[in-house]
Structure formats: C-alpha cells, structure tokens
Amino acid sequence: MKILLMGxxxxxxxxxxxRLTGVRVIAxxxxxxxxxxxxxxxxxxxxxxxxxxxxxxxxxEPTSKAEEVATEMLKNGDLVIDVVDATNLERNxxxxxxxxxxxxxxxxALNIWDDTRHRGIHIDVKKLEQVLGVPVVPTVxxxxxxxxxxxxxxxxxxxxxxxxxxxxxxxxAVGRIIEQVQTVTHRHHTWLERLGDASVKPFPxxxxxxxxxxxxxxxxxFVGEGLIVYVCDxxxxxxxxxxMMRLSEFLGSGSFLNDILVGKxxxxxxxxxxxxxxxxxxxxxxxxxxxxYIVSFYLVLGFLEDSxxxxxxxxxxxxxxxxxxxxGYAIIxxxxxxxxxxxxxxxxxxxxxxxxxxxxxTLISIGVPCAALQxxxxxxxxxxxxxxxxIVYGTLFVVWVILGxxxxxxxxxxxxxxxxxxxxxxxxxxxxxxxKLWMRTLGFLKEAVPIVMLGIFVITILYALNVFDxxxxxxxxxxxxxxxxxxxxxxxxxxxxxxxxxxxxxxxxLSLSANQLVVGSxxxxxxxxxxxxxxxxxxxxxxxxxxxxxxxxxxxxxxVGSLLNLIL
Amino acid sequence: xxxxxxTTITQMRTGEKGRIIEIAGGHGLTRRLEAMGIRSGKKIxxxxxxxxxxxxxxxxxxxxxxxxxGMARRILVELESK
Numbered sequence: 001m002k003i004l005l006m007g008x009x010x011x012x013x014x015x016x017x018x019r020l021t022g023v024r025v026i027a028x029x030x031x032x033x034x035x036x037x038x039x040x041x042x043x044x045x046x047x048x049x050x051x052x053x054x055x056x057x058x059x060x061e062p063t064s065k066a067e068e069v070a071t072e073m074l075k076n077g078d079l080v081i082d083v084v085d086a087t088n089l090e091r092n093x094x095x096x097x098x099x100x101x102x103x104x105x106x107x108x109a110l111n112i113w114d115d116t117r118h119r120g121i122h123i124d125v126k127k128l129e130q131v132l133g134v135p136v137v138p139t140v141x142x143x144x145x146x147x148x149x150x151x152x153x154x155x156x157x158x159x160x161x162x163x164x165x166x167x168x169x170x171x172x173a174v175g176r177i178i179e180q181v182q183t184v185t186h187r188h189h190t191w192l193e194r195l196g197d198a199s200v201k202p203f204p205x206x207x208x209x210x211x212x213x214x215x216x217x218x219x220x221x222f223v224g225e226g227l228i229v230y231v232c233d234x235x236x237x238x239x240x241x242x243x244m245m246r247l248s249e250f251l252g253s254g255s256f257l258n259d260i261l262v263g264k265x266x267x268x269x270x271x272x273x274x275x276x277x278x279x280x281x282x283x284x285x286x287x288x289x290x291x292x293y294i295v296s297f298y299l300v301l302g303f304l305e306d307s308x309x310x311x312x313x314x315x316x317x318x319x320x321x322x323x324x325x326x327x328g329y330a331i332i333x334x335x336x337x338x339x340x341x342x343x344x345x346x347x348x349x350x351x352x353x354x355x356x357x358x359x360x361x362t363l364i365s366i367g368v369p370c371a372a373l374q375x376x377x378x379x380x381x382x383x384x385x386x387x388x389x390x391i392v393y394g395t396l397f398v399v400w401v402i403l404g405x406x407x408x409x410x411x412x413x414x415x416x417x418x419x420x421x422x423x424x425x426x427x428x429x430x431x432x433x434x435x436k437l438w439m440r441t442l443g444f445l446k447e448a449v450p451i452v453m454l455g456i457f458v459i460t461i462l463y464a465l466n467v468f469d470x471x472x473x474x475x476x477x478x479x480x481x482x483x484x485x486x487x488x489x490x491x492x493x494x495x496x497x498x499x500x501x502x503x504x505x506x507x508x509x510l511s512l513s514a515n516q517l518v519v520g521s522x523x524x525x526x527x528x529x530x531x532x533x534x535x536x537x538x539x540x541x542x543x544x545x546x547x548x549x550x551x552x553x554x555x556x557x558x559x560v561g562s563l564l565n566l567i568l
Numbered sequence: 569x570x571x572x573x574x575t576t577i578t579q580m581r582t583g584e585k586g587r588i589i590e591i592a593g594g595h596g597l598t599r600r601l602e603a604m605g606i607r608s609g610k611k612i613x614x615x616x617x618x619x620x621x622x623x624x625x626x627x628x629x630x631x632x633x634x635x636x637x638g639m640a641r642r643i644l645v646e647l648e649s650k
Contacts, residue, residue, distance in 0.1 A: 059603040063603070088605075094603065201582065202616075202618055202622075205616075318618065319622040417635075418634055419601070419604070421632070422632040
C-alpha cells in the first residue's frame with residue numbers, strides 16, 4: 001500500500017513523516033522545504049505500508065515545479081493522509097475538498113493542534129469528522145502527540161461521494177464547514193508575533209536583517225575556528241602526526257606505500273596540508289578543516305530555517321533580487337547553496353518559472369562557494385592574511401551581482417513576482433535541529449571522505465605516471481598565460497571536477513604567492529561545478545540549460561581570473 | 569461594521585484593515601491568490617510594505633502573505649471605517 005502525506009506548504013508534513021516512519025528528513029519552518037519526495041515505511045498490522053512525503057501544495061492545480069511533483073504523485077497513491085494546519089483551517093480545507101473529490105481514501109490530521117489553544121481557536125473535531133465524512137485526528141507532530149491514534153485509524157480512511165465543484169462552490173462549502181466547526185476568540189499578540197510584524201517593515205526590518213546576518217557570520221566563524229583550534233588541530237598534531245611518523249618510518253621513505261599513505265615528508269615532518277598522502281592530507285581535509293565549518297554552518301542555518309526568519313529575508317531583498325532576474329525567495333536556494341550546491345540547486349524548484357530556475361541555479365554554481373570550499377579558502381588563503389579572503393569573497397559577490405544583471409537582461413521572458421506565505425516565528429525544536437545537523441554532517445562525510453581519499457590515490461598515481469605533465473603543457477597558455485598560475489596548478493583545476501575542497505588543498509601544496517592563491521581560489525569556485533552539482537544541474541536544467549550554464553561558467557571564470565591576475 | 573473608501577492594498581497604510589472586493593487580474597493570478605486564501609470578501613490587515621515598490625505583506629485569517637507589488641496593486645479593498 002502507498003500512503004501519501006499531502007497538505008499545504010509548511011504544515012509540518014516532514015516532521016510528521018519522520019514520526020511515522022523513523023526516516024530522518026530535513027524539516028524547516030518555511031514553505032517549500034521539501035521539493036522532492038522521500039519514501040519510508042510504516043508497519044500497519046501485518047503489512048508494511050510505503051509512506052511518501054509529498055512536497056506541499058495549496059491546490060491540485062499546480063503553480064510551481066514542486067507542486068507539479070505533488071499532483072503527479074497523487075495518481076500513484078492508495079491513500080492520503082491530509083496534513084492540515086489547525087491554526088489555518090479555512091485555507092487548508094480547500095485542498096482537503098479537492099482531495100475528497102478524487103477517488104482516493106483520505107484521513108485528516110489536524111496538525112499544530114497545540115497552537116490552536118493559545119491562538120484562541122476552537123475546533124469541534126467530532127463535528128468536522130461528521131461533515132467531511134472522513135476520520136479527523138488532532139496531532140502535534142513535533143512532540144508526537146496524537147500520532148498513535150492517527151495510525152490506529154488509518155484503516156478508517158474513506159472516500160465519501162463528493163460531486164466535482166467549481167472553485168467558488170468549493171470555497172462556499174469550506175465556508176459552511178468553518179461556520180459549523182470553528183469559533184475564534186480574541187486574544188492578545190505574543191512578543192514573537194510583534195517581532196514577526198516588525199521584520200517585514202523596512203524599519204526596523206533592515207536593521208534586524210543586518211544584525212541577524214552579522215550574528216550568523218560571527219557564530220559560524222567562532223564555532224568553526226573553535227572546533228579547529230581546540231579539537232581538530234590538537235588531535236591531528238599531537239595524536240595523529242606521531243602515528244603517521246611511525247608509519248612512515250615503518251614503510252620506509254621513498255617506498256610506494258609510503259608515498260600513497262603518508263605522502264611526502266616536508267622538512268622531515270608530516271605536513272597535513274602538503275604531504276598529500278591518503279592518511280595525512282586525505283583525512284585532514286575532510287575532518288580537520290572542512291568538518292568544523294560544516295558543523296558550524298549547518299548549526300546556524302538550522303536555526304535560521306526553523307525560526308521562520310528566511311521568508312522574511314526574501315521579502316526584504318525582493319526588490320534588489322528582481323534586478324538580478326530573481327524574486328526574493330531565490331535567497332533560500334542561494335543560502336542552501338552556501339552549505340552545498342546540490343541541495344541549493346534542487347531547492348530552485350520552489351521557484352515558479354524555468355527562467356528564474358535557470359538564473360538562480362547558474363548563479364549558485366558560479367558565485368556561491370559551498371561550505372567545504374569556503375572552509376578550505378579560509379584555511380589556506382586566510383593564512384596569508386584576511387584581506388585576501390575578503391578579496392575572494394568580494395570578487396565572488398560582485399560576479400554574482402554582475403552576472404545576475406546580465407542574465408536578467410539577456411535571458412528571454414520575465415521573472416514572476418513574489419507570492420509567499422510568511423510563517424509565524426517559532427522557537428526551534430532542539431530535537432529537529434540536532435537531527436538536521438546530524439543528517440547533513442553525515443551526508444557530507446559519506447560523500448566527501450571516500451572521494452577525497454580515492455582522489456588522492458589517483459592523483460599520486462597520475463603524478464607518478466607524469467600524466468599531469470601532459471595536461472599541464474597543453475593548458476599552460478591559459479593557466480600560466482592568462483591566470484598567472486604555475487602550470488602545475490592545472491592538475492588542481494582538473495581535480496576540482498571531483499571535489500573543490502581537495503583541489504584547493506592541491507593549490508596549497510604548490511607554495512603559491514598570496515595573489516596566486518586568490519586567483520586560484522576564485523577560478524576554482526567559479527569554474528566547472530564539482531561532479532555532484534554537475535549531475536543535479538543537468539537533471540534540473542535539462543541538457544540545453546546545463547550546457548548554457550557550463551559555458552557561462554567557463555567563460556566567466558577565465559575572464560574574472562585573468563582580470564584578477566592583471567589587477568593584483 | 570461598515571466599509572467605505574475603496575483602494576488597493578498597496579495604498580493602504582500599515583495597520584489598516586479592509587475587505588477584499590475584487591482581484592483585478594487574470595485567471596492565473598486569481599487562482600494563485602485564492603489558493604492561498606486571498607479572495608473576494610476576505611477581511612485583511614496590512615502588516616507592512618517594503619520600500620521602492622517592494623512586496624506588501626497582509627494578514628488574512630491569521631496567516632501572513634507577502635505579495636509582489638505588481639500583484640498587490642490588483643487587489644482592491646474597501647477600507648473599514650473607524
């Protein structure tokens with residue numbers, strides 16, 4: 001049996017899904033968190049039922065890609081759990097009506113039930129059940145309240161005979177139901193609501209945004225550097241380095257295994273940046289430099305996501321983003337892209353038009369460095385002085401803006417206007433925050449560690465076979481002539497296709513000047529996307545869009561790299 | 569409660585209340601707004617608007633929705649008289 005979890009955006013379907021199936025999924029407090037469907041299993045008596053977390057939709061007449069996915073899914077389901085936001089019954093019932101008109105059994109979960117009490121909303125559940133003709137169960141997915149009852153009543157799900165109606169008739173029916181089952185009493189505003197209202201006004205909204213942004217950077221840096229200085233570096237320097245020295249002595253310097261596992265000794269010592277062995281640099285890049293920043297970035301992002309602040313940033317930035325061919329909501333895929341480009345590009349599905357999706361995805365893959373790349377840039381370029389890190393970030397930001405302006409003028413069509421629900425501010429749940437952080441960190445390690453270790457193995461072999469020399473000679477006019485980098489850096493640019501963090505690591509082993517590091521970092525960030533982003537880009541933009549985006553990347557990175565080389 | 573003066577939600581002042589009388593747009597716009605609970609007859613409160621023709625935020629049935637300026641000026645309301 002296939003059970004579909006459906007409902008309006010941001011009613012808590014993903015938390016609900018995790019509760020039902022035990023499968024961890026990313027849940028946040030903004031409409032459009034889920035853009036793909038996730039599957040899990042739920043034991044119903046003797047049977048294992050498949051549960052699908054469907055992207056949220058306001059209507060079965062889709063208006064965005066994510067909503068299209070939702071409507072398509074409905075064709076293959078056997079039963080729908082309609083998750084309804086109990087604090088906003090009227091609008092949510094419109095979708096319920098559409099679902100009831102279809103020939104599929106429905107059970108309704110009145111989620112966020114705990115909030116109805118302090119919002120002065122009273123819903124007569126028994127009556128609602130009677131009028132709708134399907135089971136209705138109040139739930140609080142975040143705490144798990146009501147979930148057992150819901151599961152025990154799934155078999156009662158029904159498909160009452162409802163005649164197809166026009167939209168007006170449907171709304172009229174919703175209106176009649178609301179009159180019968182809901183009473184709302186007046187109550188005072190909470191401080192969270194006052195703060196919510198303040199943040200969508202120019203003043204003090206802009207001030208709040210600047211403070212939130214500054215605080216985010218400070219916390220990310222503080223936590224990231226803290227982890228590096230107090231946890232990772234001591235572990236690597238005091239514990240792992242001696243182990244590696246022993247291993248190196250045991251294997252004998254110059255032996256093949258030593259070159260592969262430990263790498264070159266620099267001044268008779270293991271150097272985690274430059275040795276380039278699988279067990280030295282191969283572990284140090286993912287665990288020693290990148291992991292601390294992945295943890296700190298996703299910790300802060302989780303807070304921003306779950307508080308409900310992100311849609312407010314979208315409102316503040318909307319006018320500016322329109323100049324770049326996007327509307328304000330594009331800030332959400334862009335921010336996700338700062339963690340990893342892959343979920344960032346996927347999240348462009350919350351945008352309505354193909355044009356906008358193309359612009360945002362292209363800008364993400366060119367101008368938005370992922371957390372792994374940023375950690376390496378901070379680690380490596382930061383060692384030369386903070387002004388150089390500032391040049392890298394400043395350049396990428398300017399590129400993002402200028403390219404946005406150009407794309408807005410050249411790509412056909414126009415970008416639609418902003419239309420989003422602003423969720424109420426909520427205090428993030430520690431359980432959901434921790435779960436998200438864990439998933440994202442684990443996701444990074446699973447993806448990065450094998451590729452970095454394998455990559456270093458392959459690089460060592462290719463160096464031994466002088467393969468890179470051929471490529472380097474071939475690319476020398478561009479790499480040395482235009483970008484002013486030694487031809488050895490070509491290998492790093494090629495490896496950037498696998499993983500950008502590893503590629504920056506390779507630049508680090510070349511003893512470049514500070515300016516060359518800046519040029520190399522910028523070109524790596526903008527140049528070809530890493531293989532994982534490349535695959536999603538191809539999937540989301542189709543072949544033509546992907547080729548266009550890739551062409552833009554190559555041209556833009558060479559132009560910007562050459563300019564930087566001339567200026568610096 | 570009586571209503572008088574007609575205007576659009578872009579011209580309402582922050583904190584003002586009114587009732588939607590018409591969405592002067594095509595079928596697509598009406599449908600999208602409707603699905604989010606913004607339709608004729610609904611009482612709304614303006615929560616705020618951004619500078620330079622930025623989005624307008626209104627509250628309908630306890631939910632806040634931000635609407636791009638071009639769409640927002642197609643939403644006609646009659647203001648609630650004091």
